[in-house]
Amino acid sequence: MIRPSTVFSCVLTVSLALVLTVRVFGQGQDRGVITGLVTDNSGAAVPDAQITITNEATQDKTVVTSSSAGNYNSPPLILGTYRVQIEKAGFKTFVRTGVPLASGATYRLDAALDVGSATASVEVQASVVDINVSNPEVSSILSGKYYHDLPAVMGSDIRLAESLLNVQPGYVPMRPNGDPIFRGSQFMSRMNGGQTMAMENYLDGASFGSAIDHNNTQERSVPYDSVQEMKIIDSNFSAQYGRTSGGFVEYTTKSGTNTFHGAAYDYYNYQGLNAKGELVSAVSPQHKENWGFAAGGPIAIPKVYDGRKHETFFFVNLDDLHFKQGALPSFGNTNPIPAFLQGNFSQLLNTSSVLGTDALGRPIYSGEIYNPSTTRNVGGVPVRDGYGFDPVTGLPIAGAANIIPANDPLRSGIASKLAALIPAPDRPGLTNNSFVPSGNKYINPKTLFVRVDQSLGTSLKMSTSVNANTRPSLRQCASFSQGCNFSDPSKYFGEGFYQDITTRTVHQQFNWIIRQNLYNHTTLSFDRWVLPARPVSQGPDWVSQLGLKGLVSSEGGAPRVYLNSPTIPYSHYGESDRVAEGDIANRWQFLDDITWVKSRHTITAGFEYRHHQFPTIGDGNVTGTYNFSNNETAGYHANGAPETFTGDPVASFLLGQVDKANFNVNYRHLQNEQYISPWVNDNLKVTKNLTLTLGLRFDYQGCLSDSRGNQSTFDPSTPNPGAGGHLGAIIFAGKGAGRTGKTCFEQPSKDAWGPRIGFAYRIDDKTSVRGGYGIYYGGIPANQFEGNRELGFSTNPTVPNFTNGFAPAFYWDNGFPASVVKLPPSIDPTIANGQGPTWITKDSKNLPRYQNYSLTIERQVGARLLLSGSYIGNHGTRLPSNGPTLGLLDNMNNPSVLSTYGPGLLGSLCNGTTCPGSVPIPYAGFTGDVAQALRPWPQYTDLSVPSVPTGYSTYNSFSLKAEKRFSAGLIGRVAYTVSKLIGSGAEDVLAGDTSGIQNPLLGSQDRRSLSRDDLPHSVIIAWSYEFPFGKGRKFAGNASRPLDTVLGGWNIAATQRYDAGRPLSITMGCGDICDFLFSNLKRPNVVGPGYSHTGNVLQPGGYLSKAGWADPGSDSFGNAPLRDGHVRSFPYNNEDVSLAKRFTLTERYSMRFESQFGNIFNRHLWCDPDTNWSSPTFGEVFGQCDQPRSIQFGLRVEF
Template sequence: MKKLLLLSIALLLCSVSGLAQEFRANVTGRVADPAGAAVANATITVRNTSTNETATVTTNAEGSYKVPFLKPGLYTFTVEANGFKKYQRDNQELQVGQNATIDITLEVGAASETVTITADAPLLEEAKADRGNVIENRRIVELPLNARNPFMLATLTPGITFNGPAIYQRPFDNGAIADWSINGGLNRSNEFLLDGAPNNSIQGGNNLAYVPPVDAVGEFKIITNSYDAQYGRSAGGVVNVQIKSGGNQFHGSLYEFYRRNWLDSNYLFSNFRNLPAGRFRKADGTLEKAEHFLDQYGGVISGPVWIPKIYNGRDKTFFLFNYEGYREGTPNPQVITVPTDAFRTGDFTQYKTAAGQQIRIFDPLSANAANNNTRQQFSCNGVLNVICPNRINPIAQKLMALYPKANTTPVTGDPWRNNFADIPNIANDKFKNWIFKIDQNFGEKDKIFFRYGYNNRAEIRWTNGITEGPAQDGQLPLNRVNYTGVADWVRTISSTTVFNLRVSSNRYIEESRFQDGLGYDASQLGFPSGLISQLPVKMFPRFEFSDFINLGRGTFGREVTNVYSVQPNLSVAKGTHSLRFGADIRYQQYARQNAANAGLRLTFDRTFTQEIFNRADVLSGSSIASALIGAPIGGNIDNNVFPIYMAKYYAPWFQDDWKISRKLTLNFGVRWDFNNPGVERYNRINFGFDTTTVNPANARIDRTKLINGNQILGGLGFAKDGQAAVNRDNNNFQPRIGFAYKLTDKTVVRGGYGRYYVNPVGAPGYPNNGFSVQTPFVASNDSNRTPIANSLANPFPQGVLRPGGSSVGAETFLGLGFSYSNTTFIVPKVDNYSLGIQRQLPWNIAAEVSYVGSHTYDAQSAYGGINEPSLAFRDRCDVTKGGNRAVCDELLPNPFQGVAGFSGARFTSATLSRFELSRPFPQFGGITALELNEGKVWYNSFQTMVNKRFSRGLSVSGTYTFSKTIEEAIQQPGTQDSTASYIDDIAKIKNHSLAFSDRPHRFTTSGVWELPFGKGRKFLSGANKWADILVGGWQASGLYIFNSGRPWQLPANVDVVDPNYNQVDRKRFVNGVQFFQGVRPCVAQYATTTTGGVTTYNRDAQGRLVPVLLAYSVAAGCTAPSFIIREPFTTRTTAVRDYKVRRPSYEQLDLNFSKTFRLTEKFKFQFRAEAYNLFNTPQYDERAYNTTPTDPEFGSINKNNVRQSNFPRFWQLGFKLLF
């Protein structure tokens, strides 16, 4: 009965309601006589001066009126009433999404008399509590806009933090340009709209989909606090872009924007290597040109549809068409590490630290019971640290030959690091983009428009310095394609009732390929043909090396998102109430083809060549040495299903904007989201993890070998027909309330509260365990004391696993780790609130000061401790608590060895460690629960905004935000800071720290200034033709942004032991190279002593562990540690981030100088010179401070090696022909 009632309500609302996210303007007001009494039945006619479209309404008994669904632009208002003079208001500007209040006072007199005024657009918002910013067309077109992506102008709004890299803000960087946090909301959890229709993609974690060309954009509005129920599916931020419509006059332009090397400043990277701009150094020492170029060109035309002698569409049919092309080659200079020639042959005699200490390599096969498992240092013919040729694996030899040769010597740091530099690394991008829109005016009753857009991006970019052959890595290429369409109908039912229906469709495709690697036969490297024949995809494998660059791409895929929406809407004016009923209905499809590591992946690190098998140290081990002896540490072969997810979303809503008096307006609204979790078309998803069921494998194992001797419990569940991975959450009720109170004619106080339910980022993608299966590489059968023989030559001797789907039930993934979704997941919610005051100042200036806050609840989080041993057990192994690591490392008989259905080490190894067998579900590896609801965010801010509307040739806008954002147990999507919900899963310690997006200070300013010289200007207005050509028609515009640095993410493998670890001289020099120092480089490791193959920890007289500073810390002048490297099995207590250390702040100034020449009455030519990053201020690489505690550069930025994540100063020339 309950479901039937809900369905009936939804159908009823859909029959009369629904446009969410309206982009057009609404006008409300009151018509009064000179005494202030209401004038009823006055006729109000509103005419668009561009298209002559009209709308007519009459006032009610209270003198109130409402005119909804007006396209942004200039209008003429005419008011007529018996006994009063005719009133005409010209040049009334309406902006995108505006709710304008226009009160009109009539003069007594004859109707034949007309009172005409020229309107000034309202500077204050008197009818709504919503906060935000409108970027009008003048600023969109005239401000210097890098790569001409209009969405990036949203960052000129207070409360908005852009979290993506500054170098990727182009219209086809769909993922990076979605990295926004608005008023402390979750990253990538904002709603992007195009003409009011959804413009988000599921792919990539809520990517921004279609980005229109700048010249097609009319205006756009950023709503940072909305208390209007028409908005939803967001953490509170909405960006609504309106595409221009044609008018009765033909308008258009042709344009070209041009960049070349000779207009560029040098990269920070190249400056520190004394390389001229646009040059790189080849291996032979000569300089070669690395050309940077950009051409962004296109044209736009709009006007009436006019076919001579056949059809004249003036006042009726209008069109707009814009095409844009983009071609760019961008140098991405980088410094990376490749094996030296000596390393490739097994000679590690020069494998040393920056302080000259030998880094030793050890033979894992030299340890045995006779010598108490003590590894011996490699030696060949009496020379230590050399691997003899007969020990070098032939496959590894072939891999070494694929590396490029070192071509530079590092100035600082370890002498073998950062030895391959000055790569031109040209990233090539090709992009085409077009959009078409047609409007039809059938009269005052009916209006429709249709808009369709398409763009396509192709990128080729290398990331490992290899540009030919199968070992390349990078985007090879990456393709992104967008299709977007919308149809919209407005029907005027009466002077008080208007109906609107919008239908839209978006399709987003992202495809990554590996052209030179696909089809590669890995038997050429020496892998067995029997293994190659089992691979899901025949391709060059992926090889990963710690401390060195990787070989091979190892993945390709194609992901498609379809979003269909239906949005009806009914607007009713009733007395002093402006009522709106709506529903937002969407259907989403997400298809994912991910062939990651389908062609074999192997990883190498120091483990098998370090001195002690279970304790890393800075003075032993090498991933290259491990590879040479044929000892990988990990790897896998993925056999993935290609799922198709589907999700439905329904959101009925109601809004009442009640004008209680001429001074006070209240906004009431309510919205109810039915955010159905996604289902997979063929039910290929899991449904939870059952912790109580007896696993069927229990009958096949030797339970006497289990530590507790009990039955083994637990197993994965599977979705039934049409079932999602999580249960549906129907309790998403969202109240909204706001007010606007007019204290005086020039002062308005506004405030409000609104609850939002956030679209879960990444949904509806859920785990497909069993339908996708990963064949794990087993490196060792004795917990990494020794590698399995011939593990590189035959890495998967048991063959490649095939997906069994749900057929094996709870036995799925026996011996393996996995993730599953929490079945009781609920949709995260956020409460937004604000209180502010607006004031109109002289010279067409409006200022606003506000308190703005938000609180996010039930945000997505993850817990990786489902299958971890107890804290009490781990404490027995915690050396900092007096425990002994040997307790956890002790090898015990393996009850799962050889048991059918098991994979990995649990199947092959005769023993397992006591730690592994102490897991609650020992038949599995690590288990992570996803979609938990433990995340919280707190945001508080003080925000100011000052706007001077364009007048007397000048418009200026400025904002300042002072804020603090704290998070708990959050998994922030789409960022380079991968925050764990828990800093210690076993101890169940949640992360509670500053948010990665916390920027306490943020300031922006922008402006457009028509220089007051030449004809029609203040100075030299009488200049002759040649003088005017020289000094007239000039315009300057610019924007400036300053951000505090984001908090540094502390590494997980150190404990902070000195609260003053951040008190350090920020700049230091080593061998003439400047470092930006974030923390004290004072790192210690607990001292140990190895006797007879037994390693023990040194303790002082009080039994405390003895920390010993690393050699580079001593050389840096440290006398006491600030950080201590954590030992295995210890409890982490240090938060992910704190307020003490931030990455460097970021600021950038962009300027444009343009000159417009009038060629004829209808044609103009504009020349533009635009400077981006005028002061050449670097923004350091997103990796920021070095986070490897054993590296001498720990806690610092080495300006000799770091890349900047913004561009250096680029000048761009622009040429536009306008008509």
């Protein structure tokens, strides 16, 4: 294994040498290249021609020469418009002006020189539209014109630079329009069939985004007004690119020029014109204002320093947002009705629905609440009496049925105190009865971006980009109907936390022309992301206030409470499990490449190194997480199987029947990892019309290690002394007694070789065909949300439930049993016995592999229109997935146990020496049920497997796109994409897809179906039009100033997106499948059409008809796919429009007034319906998932 210290030392030495000698240049993602062939009129190569490339804005010059084959290639150049002059003795000088250079673009400029005097020149204006004949990549560029004109409507956060990704074909945003907080963000989005949270972002030459997990940028975005353009590379990347699952996004920021330019701006969302949602009676109150200024030009100090002369240019942008309140208009939360919290569950009872009989022959009614104090065995079968039911006949007693008496001795004092803090529902009904308030109570991001460009002659150039922001906020208030509105934190039993994210990013680039056919480029980068957070309920001593017992600390917020019901989706209460934690991500990057132009070859070789460091700074879950289930108050059938549709977690909560619970004694770790990648690429101009691209890249990502070696993992082959030597115990990294001596537990493979091959063929001057194939690899994030790999150095005292609800884990008021509380450090292989330990598998860092292939035909029509058709395919293997895809290895039982033993026996308890039914006891002292005894590792509950490379996907798409370059006041693009994405449910790179499996024998094959983001049809439109009225325009071109003030300067622009619905996942109550196999998913049988035609989606069965599915039986698997393409969510249609008026103030100054309309037609997108077939509200829609029409005004003074 490559040691991080060895690699880091080598890289640091090389970096310092480069910096101290100032000998650097090369290929940067934020720059462009001009290349071509120089020939005479007969087509013969012209060697040693001098090519002078001049930036028309700064007059900065770059000089190169053509090779023996006439091939030339510029070093990377900053974006802008260039003048290219080609000279050779005996030939007329060739001059091309207005050559546009975009981010990451290769501009092909061939020159056929005429014989004559070099003092004579042939000057031609460059074409605005230029087909790609230089490389096979499929890419798009969104220029500064789009950024200036298109609407960027704020959601609950800043105007995001990435929001324009919504007008990119193949890009699938989080439904409906990016995260509602970050409107238009790439959070949970994907590109061209890759996993979500797995695109690679670059800013000014280096990777940009969250290093700790998803590499998304919304929490560290540069100011919107600092972006010059964005390039999206969809397919057939050169070997320079890697560590992505489906595409690259490159942001290039603005740079200064010889002329001072800039703007001051203020955008304000006017609530009075906003629309209300479909399910609320008023517009959600909110305040949004985004102001700032931007300026760029030469650095000039009068009589001291002349930036024009010394070619020193700057750009600076300060951006500030003030946001308060903001909500999605829906009723997505569920609070228990007041009667339930008082112990009256009569509304849950349905005496007309008899689900079976118990061992005493008594009827079992749907919704019946049973008294846990009456739990007993009758003939070896569990039996309970119902509250308010005749204990002999089992019939309901009038006025008492399903009511827990106020003086019941099991009533919990802790629960009674917390029940008083749960707000009443906002509307009638048992489910989705409470309002979803604002996710962000307030947020106040402040961002400063600075860029400096410096030229030191024609051979050495450097560029520095600095981005710093801070984001104080009050967040995640939406899952509690009070929405962080409280005056006393000691009476607030909801979610919500204070957060103050800060980021610092520095990217330094050096560019050096070693000689006129040899160039070097180096980027040094550092970024730091700090996430401190604390719950809003923190402050009061909740431990003393509630009488919580057995805990180690009295810090933290209200205890976390889950009410887990198979039929009612109760909200969660208290401090989020990890909300008080804090994370830091430090990233160092070193990128270097050298380009050599030799004959017809342009060969580039490079090396990339990243070092990541992840300290933690917080303490979460110190007051405990408590799960309550319906099982402790449920009834049992005559065969001993628990009845899923009886009992209720609120009843178990009131009675203090904790199903399982845990709390943390935290350890603040310092984790490290490294990533290296050498690569080489050859761009070969075979002929004037044919270019081949050949490349090879190697990717290696090291394991995640702790600086003190303090890591642990479950190991399936180590004997467990606390389980009679049964295999499966915790092992520990690091040196010392009881430890393995290992640095980490992953064993990353060294097989990530990625060959690339592509071609670009010019059919004629207006038509090209391009294609290619390549293998590339994604990264594995150091997920901040993954399982606990520090167990023993931190501890997580846990009380599981091996009885399937026959008995509680413990009675709440008695507190955590002292036997489970172990303080760190505890180098004990039995420390996780009875818990669900984290398993860091050896192959968890094997990089996801993608095979990418594409074919594009491009045609220029006229002078300004470019048409293209692109097929893109993407096949992913070794994708990070979650633990259930391991099947039986995820500590599940073989489905054969259902028929071999039956539900009654499986639910029966072992007594410490024997198990019922002659089932061998796994080890002495085991007291769980038979189903638990049959698990591969019966000493544990469910395993936590952060990532395992079992996922796969297949993506095919075809896109038609028309791109209109700016002319006659119009710029725009229209694209239509048809696609299909099939996979194993490995949806995001964090392995965070919550979909389980129903058949453990099938593992990941059980989940093969359409992706949740399968989007068969998508249409995107983006355009901007300047009206042809006013001075200098087609109409009223000689208008007087007063008339021009009225008629001139009008602009209208829009982004439009129309997506088909996405496939739904139909599930049902799990019953025996989950109870005894320990899988977490069951699907019904498909028996007919699934759509309903009632016309009212806000009623049960309003969108989906229950008759379309059937119960396959308690011990059988359903045939419904994980996601069904025949049953889809609602289509998404949205139009954002901007109307602007420009006023000329002076020759240099102008003012622009903008009106931006988000969702201008106030279309409503319903949220997905209830897809739990067992739920009484199956097929019902409870909320609106897009934002209603939102209007913001902007005022800009530009110079």
